[in-house]
Amino acid sequence: MIEQVRRARGRPRSETARRAILDATLALAAEQGPKGVRMDAIASRAGVSKETLYRWWRSKAEVLLEALAQYGEQTIPVPDTGSLASDLRAFLRATARAADPPTERLLRALAAEAAADADLADVVRDTFLARRRADLGRLLGRAVARGELTAGQAATAVDLIYGSLWYRVIFGIGPLDERWADGVADMIASLARASAEAGVDHPEEAPRPVQ
Amino acid sequence: MIEQVRRARGRPRSETARRAILDATLALAAEQGPKGVRMDAIASRAGVSKETLYRWWRSKAEVLLEALAQYGEQTIPVPDTGSLASDLRAFLRATARAADPPTERLLRALAAEAAADADLADVVRDTFLARRRADLGRLLGRAVARGELTAGQAATAVDLIYGSLWYRVIFGIGPLDERWADGVADMIASLARASAEAGVDHPEEAPRPVQ
Amino acid sequence: MIEQVRRARGRPRSETARRAILDATLALAAEQGPKGVRMDAIASRAGVSKETLYRWWRSKAEVLLEALAQYGEQTIPVPDTGSLASDLRAFLRATARAADPPTERLLRALAAEAAADADLADVVRDTFLARRRADLGRLLGRAVARGELTAGQAATAVDLIYGSLWYRVIFGIGPLDERWADGVADMIASLARASAEAGVDHPEEAPRPVQ
Amino acid sequence: MIEQVRRARGRPRSETARRAILDATLALAAEQGPKGVRMDAIASRAGVSKETLYRWWRSKAEVLLEALAQYGEQTIPVPDTGSLASDLRAFLRATARAADPPTERLLRALAAEAAADADLADVVRDTFLARRRADLGRLLGRAVARGELTAGQAATAVDLIYGSLWYRVIFGIGPLDERWADGVADMIASLARASAEAGVDHPEEAPRPVQ
DNA sequence: CGGTAAGCGAGACGGTACGTCTTGTCTTATT
DNA sequence: AATAAGACAAGACGTACCGTCTCGCTTACCG
Numbered sequence: 045m046i047e048q049v050r051r052a053r054g055r056p057r058s059e060t061a062r063r064a065i066l067d068a069t070l071a072l073a074a075e076q077g078p079k080g081v082r083m084d085a086i087a088s089r090a091g092v093s094k095e096t097l098y099r100w101w102r103s104k105a106e107v108l109l110e111a112l113a114q115y116g117e118q119t120i121p122v123p124d125t126g127s128l129a130s131d132l133r134a135f136l137r138a139t140a141r142a143a144d145p146p147t148e149r150l151l152r153a154l155a156a157e158a159a160a161d162a163d164l165a166d167v168v169r170d171t172f173l174a175r176r177r178a179d180l181g182r183l184l185g186r187a188v189a190r191g192e193l194t195a196g197q198a199a200t201a202v203d204l205i206y207g208s209l210w211y212r213v214i215f216g217i218g219p220l221d222e223r224w225a226d227g228v229a230d231m232i233a234s235l236a237r238a239s240a241e242a243g244v245d246h247p248e249e250a251p252r253p254v255q
Numbered sequence: 256m257i258e259q260v261r262r263a264r265g266r267p268r269s270e271t272a273r274r275a276i277l278d279a280t281l282a283l284a285a286e287q288g289p290k291g292v293r294m295d296a297i298a299s300r301a302g303v304s305k306e307t308l309y310r311w312w313r314s315k316a317e318v319l320l321e322a323l324a325q326y327g328e329q330t331i332p333v334p335d336t337g338s339l340a341s342d343l344r345a346f347l348r349a350t351a352r353a354a355d356p357p358t359e360r361l362l363r364a365l366a367a368e369a370a371a372d373a374d375l376a377d378v379v380r381d382t383f384l385a386r387r388r389a390d391l392g393r394l395l396g397r398a399v400a401r402g403e404l405t406a407g408q409a410a411t412a413v414d415l416i417y418g419s420l421w422y423r424v425i426f427g428i429g430p431l432d433e434r435w436a437d438g439v440a441d442m443i444a445s446l447a448r449a450s451a452e453a454g455v456d457h458p459e460e461a462p463r464p465v466q
Numbered sequence: 467m468i469e470q471v472r473r474a475r476g477r478p479r480s481e482t483a484r485r486a487i488l489d490a491t492l493a494l495a496a497e498q499g500p501k502g503v504r505m506d507a508i509a510s511r512a513g514v515s516k517e518t519l520y521r522w523w524r525s526k527a528e529v530l531l532e533a534l535a536q537y538g539e540q541t542i543p544v545p546d547t548g549s550l551a552s553d554l555r556a557f558l559r560a561t562a563r564a565a566d567p568p569t570e571r572l573l574r575a576l577a578a579e580a581a582a583d584a585d586l587a588d589v590v591r592d593t594f595l596a597r598r599r600a601d602l603g604r605l606l607g608r609a610v611a612r613g614e615l616t617a618g619q620a621a622t623a624v625d626l627i628y629g630s631l632w633y634r635v636i637f638g639i640g641p642l643d644e645r646w647a648d649g650v651a652d653m654i655a656s657l658a659r660a661s662a663e664a665g666v667d668h669p670e671e672a673p674r675p676v677q
Numbered sequence: 678m679i680e681q682v683r684r685a686r687g688r689p690r691s692e693t694a695r696r697a698i699l700d701a702t703l704a705l706a707a708e709q710g711p712k713g714v715r716m717d718a719i720a721s722r723a724g725v726s727k728e729t730l731y732r733w734w735r736s737k738a739e740v741l742l743e744a745l746a747q748y749g750e751q752t753i754p755v756p757d758t759g760s761l762a763s764d765l766r767a768f769l770r771a772t773a774r775a776a777d778p779p780t781e782r783l784l785r786a787l788a789a790e791a792a793a794d795a796d797l798a799d800v801v802r803d804t805f806l807a808r809r810r811a812d813l814g815r816l817l818g819r820a821v822a823r824g825e826l827t828a829g830q831a832a833t834a835v836d837l838i839y840g841s842l843w844y845r846v847i848f849g850i851g852p853l854d855e856r857w858a859d860g861v862a863d864m865i866a867s868l869a870r871a872s873a874e875a876g877v878d879h880p881e882e883a884p885r886p887v888q
Numbered sequence: 889c890g891g892t893a894a895g896c897g898a899g900a901c902g903g904t905a906c907g908t909c910t911t912g913t914c915t916t917a918t919t
Numbered sequence: 920a921a922t923a924a925g926a927c928a929a930g931a932c933g934t935a936c937c938g939t940c941t942c943g944c945t946t947a948c949c950g
Contacts, residue, residue: 054920055919061922078371083911093923098912152370159367159425160289169426197445200419200438203428207418208411214370214421215380217414227411234408235446265899266941272901293931304902309933476925477915483927500793504905515928520907578792581785581847582711591848619867622841622860625850629840630833636792636843637802639836649833656830657868687894688946694896715936726897731938 057100064090065097069111074146078153081108105157105164108150109172116147122179128187129233135183136225139209143220148213155214177202192236201232268311275301276308280322285357289364292319316368316375319361320383327358333390339398340444346394347436350420354431359424366425388413403447412443479522486512487519491533496568500575503530527579527586530572531594538569544601550609551655557605558647561631565642570635577636599624614658623654690733697723698730702744707779711786714741738790738797741783742805749780755812761820762866768816769858772842776853781846788847810835825869834865 068090072080083104087094101107120142123134143151154172158165184198193201205228212218279300283291294315298305312318331353334345354362365383369376395409404412416439423429490511494502505526509516523529542564545556565573576594580587606620615623627650634640701722705713716737720727734740753775756767776784787805791798817831826834838861845851 055922057921077373082909087923091923093925094912095914095924096922099921102912104911155425156367156370159363159370162288162427165425165427169428173426173428196438197442200442203419203422204415204439204442207420207422208414209418210425211414211418211421214366214376214425215384216373216376217380217384227407228415231408231411231415231446234449235442237449263899264897264943266901268900269941294933295931298902302902304904305933306903306935307901310900315932474925475917475923477927479926480915499795505907506905509928513928515930516907517909517929518927521926526906574792577847578789581789581792584710584849587847587849591850595848595850618860619864622864625841625844626837626861626864629842629844630836631840632844632847633836633840636788636798636847637806638795638798639802639806649829650837653830653833653837653868657864660867660870686948687892688896688948690895691946716938717936720897724897726899727938728898728940729896732895736938 058096061090061092061096062100065092065100065107066111066114068092069107070115070146070150073111073149073153077149078156081150081153083107103157103164105154105161105168108154108157109168112147112150112154112172116142116150120179122183124183124186128184128190128192128236129229131183131186132229132233133226135180136205136229137222140220140222140225143209143213148220151210151213155210173206177206180205187236197235204228205232269307272301272303272307273311276303276318277322277325280318281326281357281361284319284322284360284364288360289367292361292364294318314368314375316365316372316379319365319368320379323358323361323365323383327353327361331387331390333394335394335397339395339401339403339447340440342394342397343440343444344437346391347416347440348433351431351433351436354420354424359431362421362424366421384417388417391416398447408446415439416443480518483512483514483518484522487514487529488533488536491529492537492568492572495530495533495571495575499571500578503575505529525579525586527576527583527590530576530579531590534569534572534576534594538564538572542601544605546605546608550606550612550614550658551651553605553608554651554655555648557602558627558651559644562642562644562647565631565635570642573632573635577632595628599628602627609658619657626650627654691729694723694725694729695733698725698740699744699747701725702740703748703779703783706744706782706786710782711789714783714786716740736790736797738787738794738801741787741790742801745780745783745787745805749775749783753812755816757816757819761817761823761825761869762862764816764819765862765866766859768813769838769862770855773853773855773858776842776846781853784843784846788843806839810839813838820869830868837861838865 065086068086069081072082072085072089081104083094083097086092086107087097097107101110120135120138123131125131125134154168158168180202181198184193184201187193188195188198208224208228209220212220212224218224276297279297280292283293283296283300292315294308295305297303297318298308308318312321331346331349334342336342336345365379369379391413392409395404395412398404399406399409419435419439420431423431423435429435487508490508491503494504494507494511503526505519506516508514508529509519519529523532542557542560545553547553547556576590580590602624603620606615606623609615610617610620630646630650631642634642634646640646698719701719702714705715705718705722714737716727716730719725719740720730730740734743753768753771756764758764758767787801791801813835814831817826817834820826821828821831841857841861842853845853845857851857
């Protein structure tokens with residue numbers, strides 16, 4: 045049984061234009077920083093009209109969101125090694141790798157939009173951030189299940205971890221490199237080990253040494 | 256012989272205008288959010304000309320910085336009870352109290368500016384953030400001295416703690432209330448307790464300056 | 467094969483906006499005088515953005531020039547009755563009729579701009595004034611051909627006649643009415659008659675009585 | 678009986694400052710044209726405070742008026758040789774000499790102010806222009822008395838002559854040199870000769886006040 | 889000769905217009 | 920129907936100039 049996709053009438057959306065727009069967005073962010081990411085600059089660099097931009101995305105923020113979905117952290121796997129420490133390390137190292145300088149600048153541009161506009165912040169939180177928070181939540185959830193963390197600690201940890209990421213990006217505190225990933229992962233993992241040793245819920249789970 | 260402070264020539268700067276401007280900035284942020292904080296709106300609300308605004312502050316961000324210094328977190332004491340847990344609790348609760356909704360909105364407006372402009376972010380980081388980071392650094396430094404944390408952990412903790420604060424503010428993740436303060440304080444303190452029990456490496460190691 | 471006029475791509479310039487701008491310019495000048503002719507007032511009255519104004523005219527003076535071309539003296543015919551006296555009368559009476567109060571105020575606004583800016587004055591002289599000077603020059607040129615005036619006198623007369631017009635407008639010396647037109651026309655014509663009687667160049671041309 | 682000039686109390690007005698201001702006004706006009714004549718520029722160039730400027734002159738136009746009175750045409754004698762032609766030549770040649778480039782630029786700046794502001798134009802007309810018009814009126818009045826001109830022609834001639842002067846200055850039509858003076862003088866004088874020959878009405882008719 | 893009142897330099901101030909910039913919408917002809 | 924081109928409305932930005940105000944200092948008179 046062949047699934048017949050109903051073809052829309054008229055000229056189909058140009059995939060070329062879509063890619064050109066997202067590429068241009070990334071390139072502009074990379075080369076000129078958040079301020080360089082202007083709708084007319086994106087359009088002109090992509091060889092596309094502003095009309096096309098606004099036909100498919102309602103605002104600059106939406107373009108940024110899709111550009112991030114394309115180039116950013118979307119491919120970060122959620123590891124499950126049985127150890128919070130190694131899970132976190134792997135996850136945050138992958139996160140740091142995904143946050144290369146161009147992507148960092150996209151994040152920064154997105155943060156600028158969200159900080160300035162509460163409605164937009166809601167959207168960003170409930171779509172873009174929510175997915176990443178859910179991933180990290182699942183990872184930490186396994187530690188909760190093993191009794192290494194309480195649910196409340198896991199929730200707080202999500203804020204601490206992603207908070208430190210955005211904080212560093214927005215204010216230029218420092219790079220999102222392996223050192224950052226390991227520092228944060230170890231810190232949270234030590235805590236978990238401590239909790240486990242203190243006999244939370246599931247003492248049968250042996251704590252593993254961090255590194 | 257008493258050193259006579261030489262009075263500057265010409266009409267002295269109007270303290271009234273200065274206060275009116277900072278008040279107007281706070282009021283606009285509180286009432287209309289970051290987008291309401293416009294230079295012309297500040298000027299008109301303060302009964303001041305734009306020229307006066309630009310005479311004393313080169314950008315909106317500088318006005319925000321001074322308004323924050325005036326109304327914001329500048330009076331948060333750094334407690335020293337001998338216990339990291341209670342020090343942190345007290346410090347973060349005071350921080351949460353200082354971050355009332357109007358102040359939160361000022362912070363948000365400032366974040367929007369800093370995210371959009373890297374040069375400005377440098378200024379914000381090196382003046383506004385640095386003071387708060389230093390306060391928290393001193394607090395954590397005592398725990399380092401007591402062997403409850405390594406210097407590296409203390410540095411990471413600063414990012415985690417303030418990161419979570421800004422993250423919640425910028426993206427509207429949740430309020431900066433006592434629950435937040437206690438959750439974060441407990442989390443970091445548990446870690447310290449765990450580290451101390453584990454006999455962490457070298458307490459004599461001097462704490463690295465927290466950026 | 468018919469030459470097809472290539473239509474420019476993109477949205478065509480709005481004729482509505484153009485007219486609204488020129489109308490608003492005239493109305494503001496008429497109602498509020500030269501000081502009322504402000505770029506933002508024109509824009510707001512015309513229901514147009516300032517950007518549209520500056521897209522098509524680089525300065526207020528250019529808008530005034532086009533408004534004058536639209537409403538001003540452009541339709542003044544250059545009569546040729548064979549008599550300098552009646553030609554001049556007809557021409558200056560038509561000029562006076564064209565210089566109704568709203569137009570006078572546009573002229574005044576234009577003079578203010580030109581007086582303040584030498585570069586602009588050059589443009590005004592070489593475009594707007596030049597056309598009128600040429601018209602009057604042709605009219606007087608016929609008198610020169612008839613031997614009623616020397617070429618030098620004709621040139622001086624152009625300055626005298628238009629000079630008196632602008633002088634009266636700018637400093638509010640008096641109105642540009644029929645009395646003014648006749649007074650100036652008769653004066654120049656008497657001179658021509660006198661020159662002719664004195665036997666300048668072409669004595670065969672009989673002087674005609676001034677009406 | 679000795680007229681005792683009552684000396685005002687307090688520090689007397691600085692004549693140095695007054696001269697410095699008028700000099701600076703002239704110099705700025707000469708060097709930078711009408712646009713360079715700014716109140717703060719005058720003050721700073723004269724080494725004087727704006728306070729002092731506005732203490733003695735209510736507006737830029739008043740400063741210009743006094744600067745012109747100082748450097749401009751104030752010393753032009755009204756000749757009385759018994760011949761209109763030579764009187765006019767002498768008067769206009771002296772006028773042209775007085776209108777050197779720096780003075781021309783002052784005139785231009787004054788015209789810009791007057792054109793933009795009707796109230797100011799009234800003042801300029803009734804003070805500055807009136808004196809010159811009266812001088813020229815007296816000169817022409819003698820021709821009227823001799824029956825060379827009618828009173829109406831004399832009045833029109835004043836507009837034509839001074840009109841041409843301002844017209845040339847404002848729009849940069851051409852210089853106010855001897856050629857201009859002679860051209861205008863000869864033109865008006867020819868007319869007078871013609872009228873006299875034609876036996877124009879009679880001298881008992883009193884010359885109308887020339888506005 | 890010392891008090892005092894006005895003049896003065898400095899420069900901050902409120903007001904207002906300018907010309908620029910960016911966002912998001914709209915209107916053409918073309919594909 | 921989607922697109923490139925580009926004009927458009929809205930509105931904030933930062934600058935410039937005007938004329939006013941507020942200091943502390945200076946100058947010359949007058950008692």
